Amino acid sequence: MIKINNLTKKFGSHVSLDNVTCEFSKNDSVALMGANGAGKTTLIRSILGYYHPDSGNVLVNGFCPIKERVKVLQDISFVPQLPPPIKLSIDELMSYVVVSSDVDKELILHYANEMKLNIKDNINKSFFKLSGGMKQKLLIAISLAKKSDIIIFDEPTANLDPDARDDFYRLVKLNSSEKTTLFVTHRLEEVKELVNRQIYMDLGKVVSDERV
Amino acid sequence: MRANKSDFGIKNLYLIAYLDLKESIRAKWFLVYSLVFGGLIALFFIAGVTESQVMGFSGLSRLLLMYIQITIIILPIFILITTVRSISGDRDNNILEYMLSFPISLKQYYWGKIIGRFITVYLPVFFAMIIAVIFGAIKGADIPWSIFFLYTGLLFALSSAFLGIAFFISSFVKSSEVALGIAFFIWIFLLSFIDIALISLMMQGRFPSSLIISIAMMNPMEVFRVAAISLFDPELTVMGPVAFYILDAMNRALFIIFSIGYPLVLGLIFATFGFVIFKKKDLV
Numbered sequence: 390m391i392k393i394n395n396l397t398k399k400f401g402s403h404v405s406l407d408n409v410t411c412e413f414s415k416n417d418s419v420a421l422m423g424a425n426g427a428g429k430t431t432l433i434r435s436i437l438g439y440y441h442p443d444s445g446n447v448l449v450n451g452f453c454p455i456k457e458r459v460k461v462l463q464d465i466s467f468v469p470q471l472p473p474p475i476k477l478s479i480d481e482l483m484s485y486v487v488v489s490s491d492v493d494k495e496l497i498l499h500y501a502n503e504m505k506l507n508i509k510d511n512i513n514k515s516f517f518k519l520s521g522g523m524k525q526k527l528l529i530a531i532s533l534a535k536k537s538d539i540i541i542f543d544e545p546t547a548n549l550d551p552d553a554r555d556d557f558y559r560l561v562k563l564n565s566s567e568k569t570t571l572f573v574t575h576r577l578e579e580v581k582e583l584v585n586r587q588i589y590m591d592l593g594k595v596v597s598d599e600r601v
Numbered sequence: 602m603r604a605n606k607s608d609f610g611i612k613n614l615y616l617i618a619y620l621d622l623k624e625s626i627r628a629k630w631f632l633v634y635s636l637v638f639g640g641l642i643a644l645f646f647i648a649g650v651t652e653s654q655v656m657g658f659s660g661l662s663r664l665l666l667m668y669i670q671i672t673i674i675i676l677p678i679f680i681l682i683t684t685v686r687s688i689s690g691d692r693d694n695n696i697l698e699y700m701l702s703f704p705i706s707l708k709q710y711y712w713g714k715i716i717g718r719f720i721t722v723y724l725p726v727f728f729a730m731i732i733a734v735i736f737g738a739i740k741g742a743d744i745p746w747s748i749f750f751l752y753t754g755l756l757f758a759l760s761s762a763f764l765g766i767a768f769f770i771s772s773f774v775k776s777s778e779v780a781l782g783i784a785f786f787i788w789i790f791l792l793s794f795i796d797i798a799l800i801s802l803m804m805q806g807r808f809p810s811s812l813i814i815s816i817a818m819m820n821p822m823e824v825f826r827v828a829a830i831s832l833f834d835p836e837l838t839v840m841g842p843v844a845f846y847i848l849d850a851m852n853r854a855l856f857i858i859f860s861i862g863y864p865l866v867l868g869l870i871f872a873t874f875g876f877v878i879f880k881k882k883d884l885v
Contacts, residue, residue: 409849414629434885436700436703437702437712438885439698439701439883439885440882440883440884440885441881441882441883442864453885458706458707459704459705459706460704461704462702462703462704462705463704465702466702467699467702469695469698469702470697471695472699473694473695473696473697473698473699474625474694475700476624476628477620477624481620481623481624484616485616485620485700486703488613488616488705489616489703489704489705491627527641528699559714575754600851
């Protein structure tokens with residue numbers, strides 16, 4: 390599904406990804422780990438087509454995420470580490486997702502409900518005025534409702550309380566079959582139950598890649 | 602299949618424009634922006650501008666002339682400071698990272714934002730003029746339709762020019778603070794520095810006047826100023842040397858077409874350059 394070939398990305402003189410080659414297939418559930426600055430986020434952003442590589446390439450289902458971003462992103466759900474301060478209301482944000490990605494609104498409401506997020510009372514509230522946990526729950530609900538083949542979670546449980554984490558694990562387990570799931574995390578124990586592959590990165594390189 | 606794809610494209614373009622418009626209308630700057638232009642018109646009526654007669658202008662013409670004189674100065678800076686952070690600001694606080702993780706093409710996102718922002722900045726200045734005309738009509742003043750339509754077109758063109766410049770800056774600047782600084786510099790540069798520099802060159806007499814006038818004509822604010830004020834000044838009392846030369850060299854109709862067409866094209870060129878940079882650069 391995702392092929393990364395000799396990918397190098399530099400920011401000025403800093404090498405963020407150093408000739409990285411790896412592949413993620415269907416039913417891979419991967420914990421992507423490493424210290425700050427190891428290159429995890431750069432790798433994720435390269436898959437999403439945000440960065441122009443200095444050399445090498447990324448192919449998602451055979452397509453380049455920069456040249457064919459619409460095709461590639463139809464198959465990817467992404468939850469960022471920190472929910473951004475989007476000024477749209479919840480209703481508008483859902484419309485954005487529904488129209489752009491052909492997602493069923495009822496499904497977003499369903500997963501939000503499963504995450505114990507009360508959308509109906511907050512529907513006209515600005516997204517950035519919600520609490521950190523509520524924002525994260527909504528983004529998780531959207532990512533699951535999108536029914537993508539590839540789901541990327543960047544520290545998804547950082548803002549969640551223990552109950553919400555349990556809800557998240559339960560929903561991911563239910564929805565990850567026949568998919569590729571990437572978890573960027575600092576704490577393996579949080580996603581240990583969910584993953585079947587662990588990748589460690591350091592200084593822009595993949596230093597270990599093992600199946601568990 | 603292809604038709605569906607294009608329908609989807611238009612739908613996304615409309616979606617981005619609509620959401621940007623809604624977001625802007627809720628913002629505090631939009632309230633201030635609308636109050637300033639609406640308030641100007643209200644102030645003119647309260648001050649009795651429509652009853653005065655100065656420099657050959659009277660009634661509503663006089664009011665619209667005063668409105669346009671102030672608009673020339675404040676509209677560009679309003680557009681620049683409110684728009685220049687649209688993409689750089691979204692990049693700064695990671696909104697772009699999330700919003701662009703959905704299958705929306707960069708073309709739809711960028712041009713959708715421009716359309717939304719254009720409507721936001723243009724409508725208040727346009728409505729202020731409409732209000733002026735309605736109130737003027739109620740008070741029994743003659744409605745100067747030719748001036749009204751010319752000013753509507755000029756405001757449209759001026760909004761395009763500065764919106765294009767603002768999106769161009771926004772596409773390559775990394776932080777919002779720098780974007781604001783550049784915007785302010787461009788505004789003050791076009792508002793006065795070019796004039797001061799050109800006047801001193803003209804006084805030295807080392808360059809032919811036609812060259813100096815041509816340089817002045819490249820400044821959209823100068824074109825706007827000449828078109829809005831000088832064309833209707835029968836006494837030529839508010840006419841500067843640039844206006845004099847322009848009206849001497851070009852006929853009125855041609856100059857009107859130029860004064861609307863040139864800023865429009867300029868805005869479009871800057872916006873297109875901005876899009877090329879936006880597409881070529883790392884997105885976040």
